[in-house]
Amino acid sequence: MASPFKAVELLRITTVLEDCADQLAILGNIMRARQGRSAEEAATADIGDVPHRSHRELGSPVLPAYLSKVQRDRDYVDQAITALLEELQATGTFNSLLCIVDEEEKRKNQLQDVILKEEEGRNKTKVLQRQLQDIRKENALKLQDRDCFIAHLKDQLQETKARTALEKSYVTKCSKLLVYQGQKLNACSEKQLLEMIQFLHDRMEEEKRARAEMEGFLRRHQAHLEEKLETWMEQYERDMEEKQQEINTLRNARASNLLQLQELARKYQHSEQVVKEDRVQKLLLHQQLETERNQRIAALKIQSWWRGTLVRRQMGPHRKEKRMTTAKKKKKKN
Template identity: 35%
Template sequence: MAAVDAMSTTESIDEANENVSALPGPPAINIQDRIHINTVFQDSIDQLAVLGTILPISLEHSAKADYVEKVVGDEISKIVEGQRQLESKFEKLIMEKGDGRDRKVKLGDNDDYYDVTKSIKSSTQALGRSLKTNPLGTDILLKMQDDRGFLQDIMEEAMAEVHEHGSFSCMAESVKTEQKKKSDLLQIIQKEEAARKKVKTLQKQLQEIKRDKEVQIQQRNEMIAHLKDQLQEMKAKTSMEGKYIKKEAEVRVLCTQKKCQQSESELKEDYQGLQSKIDDENRTNNEIETYLRQQHKILEEKVEYWMEKHEKEVEAKQRDLDTLKSNRANDLARLQELTQLYQQYEEVVIEDRLEKEKAKKLEEQKWKENRAAIKIQAWWRGVMVRKRLHSKRKKRKGKGKKGKGKGKGKGKGKGRAKGIGKTRPIKRK
């Protein structure tokens, strides 16, 4: 009975929250109304606390609860098995109805078809009732416990705000937040439906492409068989051509041998002519050798002249080299000074660069932290959306039961909810 009163009080408070969210701004509440409202809040909070001490007992897996869950599961299994048998019978009647039989048999099948359809419909309704009237699901009890805790927290905050400031704007803000979350959830569901339709379209396209590829593979297999036949024909033709070419090559070898003999006799004649030419070349070589010796003597005299000239030029270049060495020493000293100055400038540049890199790393770290915060917020929104979707479905199943509990409540609970209005239950954030 306390649980029923708590649920009635929860609905009343939810109705009050929605009416408050519809107003442009909460009016000031006098002290007497504050006392009355705080009394209602305190009574509701106490009832929710009592409900919180009762619900965990139902969540324990005792032997009795396990037995009841097993009985309910067996009942649902029997209903599902009967559903499958009726569906198989329905499919059998459909197949028989399509056969070419006489008119009388088909009229009898129509009666059977009507009976099976009616049985399937009643079985489906029974299965739905069994699933809806099962109050032993732990997920439903957990949902009720979460909603109870969330509602208790909201009522405590509202009671504190009424006591301190004479308003209950926190309840209106909670309702607005839940409405926004519901609209976001609807948008996500619409996007999911569009994605499912797109997946179905792509699956159909995939099936069509698969059929086309199978046809292409069949055609290619036929082409491969045809090419194999052509390969066998080419092998036979090649063997015959090879024999013919072999005989032809033998004939060509004989002809070539005859030509080589004729060429050999011609080359012998050429050899004799070349031998006489070699003698002439030897004589010419001797004459050229004497001429080259004379030229060698002339060149030796020129070498002596160039050697003397080389020594004089080397002495002149040595003097130039000494001058360059002295200039090089001066340049090295200047280079060392410039190197020290460059190192000083380089240290300044490196320090500046390190400061810039440090600032850049700080900016990147800030960007990464912002990015991580955005991802965590997106993940948290996704978790809350899935949780709201789950709680919406469970609440729709138990909605009728809450209405009956409200009608059986005490008159005191009805008087407290009078003139407040109706709203949907607030879900935990």
């Protein structure tokens, strides 16, 4: 492939890129020295003196990670410039730079898709967490209402016991039958209240188990959704590769069909030209035959007219026969 640049332009571009590579090398040395100095300061820093030191002296907590990222970016740009210099010096083209730009755009699009899907997963997780909080609040309110109801029943039980004691002391003077009936009634009421308390305790335990099962289900469902998200990402990548292959196949088939269509169009034009020439030849032949037929008909008409004229006027061979017949008659008379 011919170089799109002139020699002078190629020399200027190469000089600028070499200058950029040198500046990047100097920046890398400075950053490595900065990282080493930051590590030494972090190792020798005194924890007791941290509150009394300024933020600039301590350094930002994200500075090492930021320096590492800048170092990685510098290495990446340095490699790209080195590859571009080699390609310019070898062939005078910059295809490697275009490939790097295309790869970065594809990687950026993929990262954006991953971020969108991750945001969707986070939104779903937030919705599930809100639902779980609502369920917890509802269960807490139910438990609080039941605790109040149990306390009310206990108060009623205490009041009933107190009233029973007062009635017992009052009814002691009454007959034994009335005392026996009162005891039976109180015992029955107490039994019913105890059964109600036991029923409420059972319901509370059941609610606690249901809440635990609900939390476990939501956690399992969240883990399942995360697994499905990973599976969908893998399926998305496979589908993208398959669709790209289908597009390439369709492009090849389209190019092949276009060639076949052009060949068929060329054959059709040739056939149409042959048909037109054949039609012209047939038309000329038909006109020639029609002319010859008209000429023959005209000749036959002229011959018929002429024969009729000879017969009517007794000309030609018909006249000779008449003269010979007249001569024979004269001979016989003689």
